[in-house]
Amino acid sequence: MDTTKSNDVFLQNISSDEYFPVPFEELEEAAKQKIDASAFGYIQSGAGGEETLRKNNTSFSKYSIVPTFLKDVSKLDTSITLFGRTYPYPLLLAPVGMLKLADEAADIAVAKAAAAHQIPFIQSTVSSYSIEEITAATGDSPKWFQLYWSNHRETAFNMVKRAEKAGYEAIVLTIDTFSLGWRETDLKNRFSPLMQGFGKANYETDDVFLASLPNQQPESVIQGIKDNINHPSLNWDDIRELKKRTTLPVLLKGILHPEDALQATRHGVDGIIISNHGGRQLDGVISSIDALPEIAAIIDGKIPVLLDSGIRRGSDVVKAIALGADAVLLGRPFVYSLAVGGETGVRNYLANFKQDVQASTTLSGAATMQDLRDLTITRT
Ligand SMILES: Cc1cc2nc3c(=O)[nH]c(=O)nc-3n(C[C@H](O)[C@H](O)[C@H](O)COP(=O)(O)O)c2cc1C
Numbered sequence: 394m395d396t397t398k399s400n401d402v403f404l405q406n407i408s409s410d411e412y413f414p415v416p417f418e419e420l421e422e423a424a425k426q427k428i429d430a431s432a433f434g435y436i437q438s439g440a441g442g443e444e445t446l447r448k449n450n451t452s453f454s455k456y457s458i459v460p461t462f463l464k465d466v467s468k469l470d471t472s473i474t475l476f477g478r479t480y481p482y483p484l485l486l487a488p489v490g491m492l493k494l495a496d497e498a499a500d501i502a503v504a505k506a507a508a509a510h511q512i513p514f515i516q517s518t519v520s521s522y523s524i525e526e527i528t529a530a531t532g533d534s535p536k537w538f539q540l541y542w543s544n545h546r547e548t549a550f551n552m553v554k555r556a557e558k559a560g561y562e563a564i565v566l567t568i569d570t571f572s573l574g575w576r577e578t579d580l581k582n583r584f585s586p587l588m589q590g591f592g593k594a595n596y597e598t599d600d601v602f603l604a605s606l607p608n609q610q611p612e613s614v615i616q617g618i619k620d621n622i623n624h625p626s627l628n629w630d631d632i633r634e635l636k637k638r639t640t641l642p643v644l645l646k647g648i649l650h651p652e653d654a655l656q657a658t659r660h661g662v663d664g665i666i667i668s669n670h671g672g673r674q675l676d677g678v679i680s681s682i683d684a685l686p687e688i689a690a691i692i693d694g695k696i697p698v699l700l701d702s703g704i705r706r707g708s709d710v711v712k713a714i715a716l717g718a719d720a721v722l723l724g725r726p727f728v729y730s731l732a733v734g735g736e737t738g739v740r741n742y743l744a745n746f747k748q749d750v751q752a753s754t755t756l757s758g759a760a761t762m763q764d765l766r767d768l769t770i771t772r773t
C-alpha cells in the first residue's frame with residue numbers, strides 16, 4: 394500500500410526540507426526559540442495567575458465526540474457561508490495586534506497566507522501595517538477589520554470608513570478590552586509593545602486621529618493611542634451609533650454571557666464572537682467552549698456565532714461546531730507559525746490544520762458542517 398498518498402499532512406512534512414512542527418506544543422516551543430523572550434512572553438502569557446489560559450487549553454477535553462459510522466462521508470464539504478460569502482473552511486484568523494514582534498512582514502505575511510487558503514484575515518486596529526498597506530499587498534482576498542473603540546469616537550468611525558473603502562467585509566468590535574488585563578508577565582518584563590511603537594500603523598496614517606492630537610511628535614501619537622484604547626465608557630448606545638455609521642456587518646467579539654448575546658440581537662448586531670481574548674483580559678472567566686452551548690441556544694440561529702480561545706486541533710473545531718458555533722478563529726498558533734517560518738510558515742500551518750479539520754470531520758461521521766451540528770457530544 395502507498396501510505397504516502399493517504400494523508401497529505403505526512404507527505405508534506407516528510408518531504409519538506411525543513412520540518413515544520415505539527416503539534417501545537419512543539420510549535421510554541423519552536424517560536425520561543427526564535428523570538429525575543431519578552432515578545433514571546435507577551436504573546437504566550439495570560440492575565441493574572443493564568444487560570445483562564447489554562448482552562449482554555451483543558452476545557453475542550455471535557456467534551457467527547459460520539460462518532461457514528463457507515464454513512465459514506467466520501468463527499469466532504471467543509472464550507473460555510475457568512476454574510477453572503479462562502480468560505481471553504483469554518484476557520485478565520487483572529488485579530489492579533491503587534492505582529493512585528495513575531496516577524497518583520499507581520500500582518501502582510503499572515504494576510505497573504507490566509508488569502509492562499511481563502512481564509513478570512515481579521516486585521517487588528519493595533520496592527521503593524523495599515524489597512525491600506527495590507528490591501529495593497531493582498532487585493533480583494535477576504536478581510537475583516539477589528540475595531541478598538543476610541544475615546545475620540547470620530548477616530549473609530551474614520552477607521553471603519555477606511556476599512557469600508559478598502560473593501561473589508563465586516564467590522565469586529567472587541568468589547569472586552571476597554572482597558573488592558575492585568576498581565577503579570579509583561580509587568581515583570583517591563584514590556585509594552587505599544588510603547589515601542591509596534592501597533593501604531595493605523596493611527597499614524599489616520600488624519601482624523603492626528604488632528605485630535607496636540608502635536609504629531611511620536612510620544613504624542615503613542616499617548617493618543619493609549620488614551621483612545623482606554624475607554625471604559627463603552628456601552629450599548631455606542632453599538633447603536635456604530636451600526637448607524639457603517640453599511641458593513643458588525644460583530645461583537647468577547648461575548649461570554651447569554652444576556653449580552655441576547656442584547657446583541659436586540660441592538661441589530663450581525664454576529665457575535667464568543668471569546669475570553671485567549672485568557673489575556675480578566676483572569677478567572679469562563680472558557681469559550683463552556684460558554685458556547687447556552688449562548689448558541691439563546692441565539693438559536695438568528696445571527697452567526699463564532700468562537701475563539703483555545704482552538705488547537707481539528708477535533709476542537711468539530712466540538713465547537715457540534716456545540717453550536719458556525720465557525721472558529723485561530724489565534725496564537727498562527728502567530729507562532731509566523732515566528733517560526735514567516736509567510737510560508739503560516740501557509741504551511743494552515744495547510745496542515747485544514748487537513749486536521751477534514752480528517753476530524755469525516756471520522757466523526759459527518760460530511761458537512763450541518764452534519765456536525767447533529768453530532769452527539771457528551772460532557773464529563
Ligand atoms: C499577541 C496577541 C495579540 C492580540 N491582539 C488582539 C487585538 O489586537 N485585538 C483583538 O480583538 N484581540 C487580540 N488578541 C486576542 C485574539 O484575537 C484571540 O481572541 C485570542 O488569541 C484567542 O486565544 P488563542 O490564541 O489562545 O486561541 C490578541 C491575542 C494575542 C495572543
Ligand SMILES: CCCCCCC(=O)C(=O)O
Nearest residue numbers: 490519570573587622673
Ligand atoms: C494598549 C494596547 C492594547 C493592545 C491590545 C492588543 C491585544 O488585544 C492583546 O494584547 O491582547
